[in-house]
Amino acid sequence: MAQVSDSVSKVIEEFAKLPGIGRKSAERLAYHILRVPKTEALGLADAIRNVRENVHYCSSCFNLAEAELCSICADPRRDRTQLCVVEQPRDLMALEQAGVFRGLYHVLLGRIAPLDGIGPDQLTLQQLVQRVRQGEFQEIVMATNPTVEGDGTALHISNLLAEFPVSMTRLARGITTGSILEYTNKEILADALAGRQRL
């Protein structure tokens, strides 16, 4: 790469640091940046700078926010008796895009993962307990990921909140709408059978 301009090498190197972007893709992106109208290229640069400088975590729920409170916590129309606990802002976004939950959220910013060296102290659990203590929540919906670590985190939280008079629920497990029974696996079928509902 001795013959390529330094700026080009640099932008390839920076693109290659992104997740899922290999060396070849990074080169392709760099050439794209050089080919598109200048305003478009600078639009991307500004958007990256802007999001990193303006966005931080909501002081209440740890969702992404540009003000002190995120747009959900600040919205007076949200149901303040329901709290949905998620691992990451992107999980919150998936739920919001589905438009099926009208309560508030609490973002843990991770899950308990001993193998990765992530313990309860690195999550926003203290703040969660504080919110449940002070809030008017009647139901806490655990929406951690349906993985060993997500389930473990949910269990830990349900123990942590056992002293409060709130009902604890978790997202239903079962077969997914639109899937083909034949191609699901044992765990999914076991969940679906265990959680079967009256017709």
Next chain:
Amino acid sequence: MAQVSDSVSKVIEEFAKLPGIGRKSAERLAYHILRVPKTEALGLADAIRNVRENVHYCSSCFNLAEAELCSICADPRRDRTQLCVVEQPRDLMALEQAGVFRGLYHVLLGRIAPLDGIGPDQLTLQQLVQRVRQGEFQEIVMATNPTVEGDGTALHISNLLAEFPVSMTRLARGITTGSILEYTNKEILADALAGRQRL
């Protein structure tokens, strides 16, 4: 997406404009930007801005350059009797990375593609003829892509340069080293047979 911060929506939208980056990947990249150290995020933004503001085409060969001439044209150690004609700067970079050519290049910035409305006038052909007229080239190596359009472009150029006392060559076609004969196709085998070499 009503609930996501404007800066986040904006950066997702900008990432999604990149080739090969869909909506989901763009979201993943945006969250990556929010998670990495600030210097790394701003490093990417700066690299994009920088490459778009500082890099232009070499006034001689139309390679990417940060000065008037690109680093290859400016390098006194390059062999000025050989000229390799490529479609795009990324083709030049592939050849440079292989390190097998020590002459100069000429970048066409495209190929003749009537179906896409790209005619000879939109390429850097005038400048190529000018360079061949004034230069001391003894050999022109056509390294356009081995496609119908690339071959057509090479043919057009060989007609254009027929009047000059230079030898015109093109990259060899045949089976690729490391490939499996059984899985190559008719065109490749025909090329390989037609270009067979004495052992």
